[in-house]
Amino acid sequence: MFVLTVDQRRSRERDDLVEATMAALNRDARRPLRLAFDRTAGDEMQAVTDNPATASAIALELAASGQWSVGIGVGMVREPLPDNTRAGAGEAFGRARAAVTAAKAAPGHIAVSGASVLAGQAEAVLQLVASVAHKRSRLSVEAGLLIDQGLTQQEAAERLGISQQAVSARLHSGLWHESRRAAEVAAALLEGADA
The missing domain is CATH 1.10.10 (Arc Repressor Mutant, subunit A)
Incomplete structure (x- = not known):
């Protein structure tokens, strides 16, 4: 399972972007979420998915905007899932918390935490793609x-x-086509990390 914890960067200097961003992400049917994005604290939101491509795509979209630090936690979650992420528990939730903290100082403002070495490899690819995306004209x-x-x-x-x-x-x-292929690699690595 994948828990995305997302924190708005420089939130004291900007308008609150959480509500509008959550609404847009939650109505995107192309990206299946087990638990929709929910505000967890102040300028932070969190969601749960079992789809590695969804986790990768959302993380890259948000990180590339330059407005968010994104952490992906990979691991088990306590089932059955609650009605909202604030009530969620399990390894992936703890790892997502650690990842979003690391993302604040990480290249591309994205980090992944999981028990498998593949989580670190996914992180490297996602950081590279997010950094490239952030530098595009x-x-x-x-x-x-x-x-x-x-x-x-x-x-x-x-x-x-x-x-x-x-x-x-x-x-x-x-590097649009190259980044798309690299994002597919990142999703495959996330899937392996969750196996």
């Missing part, structure tokens, strides 16, 4: 998000009013 992100929505490069080019070659160049400069 606005133009690269704009093109990449359209591709992630399922548009072809030509369709993205038409939407952006640029050439297909320009879209390709933006994806290339942002």
Whole structure:
């Protein structure tokens, strides 16, 4: 099981982003959660999933924004699961707490804690992908998000009013395809860490 504990960075200097972010994540049917995101304290939220791709995708999305520190705890949770994460217990919850603390000073603001060496390997890949994503230009992100929505490069080019070659160049400069493959590796490593 995977517990995501997410803490808003520099929350004293910014508006509270927790409610709006939780609402968006909880209604995303592409990412199955066993327990939906719930505010656990102040500027922090937490969710539970048994899907490693979901854990990886949410962690990368939040960490790449630069607004969140993200911890993923890998391990057992006490079943049956309660109605909300605040009442949850088990190894993965404790590990998620340690991971989010580590994430505050980690590359890419993301950390993974699990008993398996694979958790550390997943962390390394996720940190690299989050760091790359955080350094992308606005133009690269704009093109990449359209591709992630399922548009072809030509369709993205038409939407952006640029050439297909320009879209390709933006994806290339942002290491978009490489990052997508690396995220798949991270999800596979998380799955192995939970085995």
